Amino acid sequence: MNTAVPSLAEEALYLHHSLFGGTPEPVIIERYAAANRKLFPAEAGSALLARIVSRGLDVEAVEFALRRRGAGSELTRRIQVLSYLVEARARYQHYFVSTEPGRGGAVVELAAAVIRSAWKLAKGEYLVRRHGLR
Amino acid sequence: MDCVDAIVIGSGPGGAFAAYGLRGKRVLVLDVGRDAPTDARLSGNVYHLRRTRDDLFPELIGEEFESLHNLHNRPISLKLKSPFMSFVVRDWRRLTPVVSKTFEGVISLAKGGLANAWGAGVYRFTDRDLRDFPISVEDLQPFYDELTSHIGVSGANDDLTPYFAHDEALLPPLALSPLFSELFARYGQARADFARERTFLGRPRLAVLTQPWNGRAAYQYENLEFFQPHIPAIYTPAYTIDQLRSEGAITYLSGRLVERFHERDGQVRVYARNLDTGEAEVWCGRKLCIAAGTLNTARIVLQSAAEYDKRLPVLDNPMACIPFFSLGRIGAGLAANDSSLAQLNWIVDDLDSGETIQGTLYGATGPLRSDVLFTLPLSFRANLTLLKHVAPAAGLLMLFYPGIETPQSYVRLRSSGELEVEFAPTGGNPAIERKIIRLLRRIGYLSHPALIERPGMGQALHYAGVLPMRAEPGPFETHADGRLSGTAHVHIVDGACFSRLPSKNLTFTIMANALRIGRRLAHELS
Numbered sequence: 001m002n003t004a005v006p007s008l009a010e011e012a013l014y015l016h017h018s019l020f021g022g023t024p025e026p027v028i029i030e031r032y033a034a035a036n037r038k039l040f041p042a043e044a045g046s047a048l049l050a051r052i053v054s055r056g057l058d059v060e061a062v063e064f065a066l067r068r069r070g071a072g073s074e075l076t077r078r079i080q081v082l083s084y085l086v087e088a089r090a091r092y093q094h095y096f097v098s099t100e101p102g103r104g105g106a107v108v109e110l111a112a113a114v115i116r117s118a119w120k121l122a123k124g125e126y127l128v129r130r131h132g133l134r
Numbered sequence: 135m136d137c138v139d140a141i142v143i144g145s146g147p148g149g150a151f152a153a154y155g156l157r158g159k160r161v162l163v164l165d166v167g168r169d170a171p172t173d174a175r176l177s178g179n180v181y182h183l184r185r186t187r188d189d190l191f192p193e194l195i196g197e198e199f200e201s202l203h204n205l206h207n208r209p210i211s212l213k214l215k216s217p218f219m220s221f222v223v224r225d226w227r228r229l230t231p232v233v234s235k236t237f238e239g240v241i242s243l244a245k246g247g248l249a250n251a252w253g254a255g256v257y258r259f260t261d262r263d264l265r266d267f268p269i270s271v272e273d274l275q276p277f278y279d280e281l282t283s284h285i286g287v288s289g290a291n292d293d294l295t296p297y298f299a300h301d302e303a304l305l306p307p308l309a310l311s312p313l314f315s316e317l318f319a320r321y322g323q324a325r326a327d328f329a330r331e332r333t334f335l336g337r338p339r340l341a342v343l344t345q346p347w348n349g350r351a352a353y354q355y356e357n358l359e360f361f362q363p364h365i366p367a368i369y370t371p372a373y374t375i376d377q378l379r380s381e382g383a384i385t386y387l388s389g390r391l392v393e394r395f396h397e398r399d400g401q402v403r404v405y406a407r408n409l410d411t412g413e414a415e416v417w418c419g420r421k422l423c424i425a426a427g428t429l430n431t432a433r434i435v436l437q438s439a440a441e442y443d444k445r446l447p448v449l450d451n452p453m454a455c456i457p458f459f460s461l462g463r464i465g466a467g468l469a470a471n472d473s474s475l476a477q478l479n480w481i482v483d484d485l486d487s488g489e490t491i492q493g494t495l496y497g498a499t500g501p502l503r504s505d506v507l508f509t510l511p512l513s514f515r516a517n518l519t520l521l522k523h524v525a526p527a528a529g530l531l532m533l534f535y536p537g538i539e540t541p542q543s544y545v546r547l548r549s550s551g552e553l554e555v556e557f558a559p560t561g562g563n564p565a566i567e568r569k570i571i572r573l574l575r576r577i578g579y580l581s582h583p584a585l586i587e588r589p590g591m592g593q594a595l596h597y598a599g600v601l602p603m604r605a606e607p608g609p610f611e612t613h614a615d616g617r618l619s620g621t622a623h624v625h626i627v628d629g630a631c632f633s634r635l636p637s638k639n640l641t642f643t644i645m646a647n648a649l650r651i652g653r654r655l656a657h658e659l660s
Contacts (some may be wrong), residue, residue: 016566018178018517019514027189027191031191031195034199035199035202038199039199039202039205039206040206042598060513060514060515061512061513062516064513064514065230067508068150073258075507079333079514079641080504080508081202081205083438083503083504083507084195084201084202084504085191085195087166087502087503087504088184088189088190088191088193088195089189089190089191090184090185090186090187090188090189090190091188093184093185095518095522096518096521096522097181097184097185097468097503097525098465098467098522098523098525098526099181099185099466099467099468100469101465101466102465102467103464103465103466104465105465106464106465106523107464107465109519109523110464110519110520110523112519113512113515113516113519113520114512114516116513116515116516116623117512117513117516120513120516121513122563124513129341131190
């Protein structure tokens with residue numbers, strides 16, 4: 001199995017696809033790589049992310065399970081970098097801001113989010129144990 | 135050597151108003167003076183811009199990834215890290231180094247000081263607040279009034295008037311966002327219950343214009359406070375410095391880091407480093423007003439005395455942040471007049487301690503969502519959904535406690551030039567916090583003591599009391615006119631000379647006291 005450390009561009013592609021769906025605009029990939037190079041120059045690549053990418057694991061589930069254990073801060077930080085970068089783009093605003101009032105829809109979405117979170121936690125716990133991630 | 139009438143060190147609230155009080159004299163202001171970037175251009179409501187401008191990366195994140203500061207540095211206030219706001223704290227660690235195990239604050243070397251990023255709260259001290267000072271409200275009253283007229287203060291005379299003082303000159307208060315409009319109305323219905331608990335709500339007093347004033351425009355509810363410096367409606371002392379410069383009332387030299395002073399022959403020599411050339415410079419004044427910010431004022435005074443053993447007291451307001459939620463407003467969407475400025479004030483008159491505890495209520499719509507995403511308890515995408523729908527329904531009560539003088543809270547200058555700053559840990563007052571949460575629940579808002587966060591000491595950014603005013607000052611204390619004990623012409627005009635630190639924001643009183651001292655010195659120089 002290929003566990004070579006992915007490039008920062010490959011990381012950005014994988015994280016974006018897992019968390020927001022689809023392929024990010026090139027500018028997001030460039031900025032993700034530049035941000036990591038500038039802010040974390042000592043970290044050439046993430047071994048944890050390499051295993052997640054090479055095995056095609058659910059990054060949201062793994063991050064959540066590790067975060068609940070007080071681990072995986074490197075993965076959390078990389079997701080947060082991507083989150084900052086997309087938050088500055090108009091096409092992603094619907095992920096961050098609700099401008100249309102809709103109490104019923106919001107309650108349904110929130111209930112679904114809690115269920116999703118519970119599912120991701122269970123899945124993440126399984127993946128962390130199954131693949132020995134930390 | 136040419137000797138000016140007065141040298142003022144610093145351009146924050148103390149420096150700006152000492153200089154303002156000295157108008158008519160030859161005044162030299164020496165300042166590091168980092169300024170806001172000239173390309174800081176955000177215009178319009180931030181949420182409208184976020185939807186309609188394809189890319190706000192330069193404005194919200196920054197070409198140097200400034201907004202990601204807290205991912206790879208010591209955390210600082212979310213208001214200090216965006217690309218156009220980061221000038222407020224630029225270079226301070228390099229130019230004015232601090233060593234500490236407990237200090238989590240920052241120092242500003244910007245023109246206008248930390249007030250470039252303040253909440254604009256302007257609160258008059260009462261005699262109760264001033265009880266350890268050798269001055270009274272009567273001494274400050276005319277200067278509070280003059281400041282109100284000069285900068286424009288919005289607010290209302292309401293249930294908080296006994297704590298904030300009656301003021302006929304207030305501009306109308308800011309419009310409340312829907313969350314706080316509802317909360318304030320519910321408080322009105324439950325006022326008697328609150329009063330029984332010696333707890334009161336009212337409108338904040340803000341140096342924010344709700345109508346045009348002295349050539350500045352009224353606030354536009356654009357929610358830009360986290361990203362855009364020098365919004366005309368929000369006062370900063372940099373405006374007064376610029377006004378004094380344009381009037382020719384002061385000579386303002388930026389790029390000067392003052393290191394020490396020396397009195398000789400009835401004059402004060404000020405030794406500074408020119409940060410552009412690296413050269414040492416000496417300036418001469420008949421009077422010296424030091425307003426370098428409490429910590430750097432202490433550094434200059436200790437360095438001038440070559441004093442490396444002395445521990446000076448230091449104060450800051452311990453804080454507690456209490457989030458709360460309105461279930462009824464979940465999914466309400468953002469309102470046009472949401473703002474990240476203070477919406478309401480909450481006062482607890484604590485009879486047990488004899489202290490007034492002051493809280494400020496804010497909405498949760500100011501910072502980037504990514505700033506707080508991972509403080510929430512769900513998975514990434516679920517947290518995004520949570521933030522999206524709950525932010526318009528969430529508020530934050532930032533509770534400030536009075537500063538407490540303890541032997542463990544001190545500043546000391548090391549011979550290496552670093553300032554040692556330590557604060558004793560503090561746990562707030564859980565009984566008061568439980569009472570607040572109980573009252574919030576009483577009017578329909580959810581919170582819980584487990585949600586309370588306690589920012590580290592120094593994060594209130596209300597440093598004070600290192601060279602306190604006393605009726606009979608000893609070494610490293612100051613007279614009622616701010617004059618440093620043992621000197622003839624050196625006056626301390628910032629928070630350093632405060633004799634105590636109540637729970638109120640101290641900035642308005644720094645301004646009033648500096649204006650008082652500046653006027654007095656102008657009279658003496660005449």
